[in-house]
Amino acid sequence: MKIYVAPMAGITDYSFRKILEKFNPDFLFTEMVNAHLLAANDKTTEKELLKCDNFQNTGTQVFGSDEEEIVFSFQKLEKMGFKKINLNMGCPQPKIIKNGSGSALLPNTEFVEKILYRLKNTLSDSTKISIKIRIGYKDFSNPEFYLNLANKYNLDFICVHGRTQEQIYGGSANWDIVSQLSSLPRNTDFIGNGDLFEPHDIIQKIKNSNLDGTMLARGIVGNPWIISQIRELIQQGKISSIPDFLEIKSTLLEHLELLSENKGSITASMEINKFIKPYFKPFHSEKLTEKLNRIIVEKNLKNKIELISSL
Incomplete structure (x- = not known):
């Protein structure tokens, strides 16, 4: 069971990643990367990305709405040394949505498939591409489409957050839908995300689904020990890492x-x-x-x- 740490703006910068690395998550992400800024050679964005000193277990995530900027950003990140790059289709924040990025990409299925096709035919085979989605946005309520797309293009993984965009972080993540999706035929890793705050509850979600991993987000803020606690419950059935x-x-x-x-x-x-x-x-x-x-x-x-x- 893999434990990923989600890309979070203002959270997963170099400093917090160095704290998290001590708890040995399977994979970390930098803060989200704005494709427009990266394509414009924004020095602040590049400087923060260049602080990455462990490309083996650190990837990055791109958000954007322009095809050329997204493809260029993936190519640039690959040249910088990143081996795993994720396309963000899950961010629910209005300031991201209004520009057509994040969850706003979900209904644009042909556009997204065109991007994935170009990326798979442009990037090195050793560069792993993945996607992160929500279960719906406005009239779009077919997350299974993206699971099939992940299978078609042999993506590294698909991460599904169990909320619609409209929920943002309100209400509860629908883990019934996440569980159902995770049980469908696939040849790519399935990562569950949403409301992962308490180790015992996370273990229950894992048991009720067919996950290859979980992606921790808000639950990791100020609590890197949760990584160790999840592993201990899986391996030993009890938690021993309780910080004083x-x-x-x-x-x-x-x-x-x-x-x-x-x-x-x-x-x-x-x-x-x-x-x-x-x-x-x-x-x-x-x-x-x-x-x-x-x-x-x-x-x-x-x-x-x-x-x-x-x-």
């Missing part, structure tokens, strides 16, 4: 140090804020929340580190 307060604090400080080294103190002090409360979720209390709020509003990196260290 000191381990969580140490991991947060390491994460902050990595951010500072890679993005500078000002950016690091801001970007770590989205992780602080998730890291300490197992120890939630009113008193701790007050302390964490003080850490979050502190802008000076040195002071921030001192406040975290004093917890």
Whole structure:
């Protein structure tokens, strides 16, 4: 059972990936890549991608709506060294959808097939192509089409998130549909995604489906230990990797140090804020929340580190 970590904007940057690598996921993704920016030779996008130092277990994901930009981006990423590249048809965010990208690609079946055909005939056989989808968008409600397309073009895997675009992240992921799709005849890996927050629940979803792997997303934020916990449940039937307060604090400080080294103190002090409360979720209390709020509003990196260290 493979454990993947999903591409997430503002989350799976180089610094957090270095934290995650210590827990040995089968595969990691960089943040999502904007095909338009990559095709325009945007230096910020290229600089972040070039920080990747492990192409064996790190891939990337492209979103876009222009055929030439998407194909060019895949070619450029291949030249940069990426061995696994994913086409995003799952992002539900309105700012992505309005440009025809992400889940908005789902109804454009002929367009997507044309892109996959070109990619399979342009890229090296050693470069693995995959797709990530949702189960529906507006009038499109036939995710089986993309499973068949993945089979037809012998894709590395198809990842299915069990929500429609309209749900964004509301309600619950429909794992009945994910399970049904995973049980259909196929020659490509099937990866399940959506509402993967709690190890025992994840194991139950695995047991009820015919998955080759799971792709963790929001559930990994501030909780890299979930990777070890899923493996332990599969292999031993019980969880032994339960971090104590000191381990969580140490991991947060390491994460902050990595951010500072890679993005500078000002950016690091801001970007770590989205992780602080998730890291300490197992120890939630009113008193701790007050302390964490003080850490979050502190802008000076040195002071921030001192406040975290004093917890």
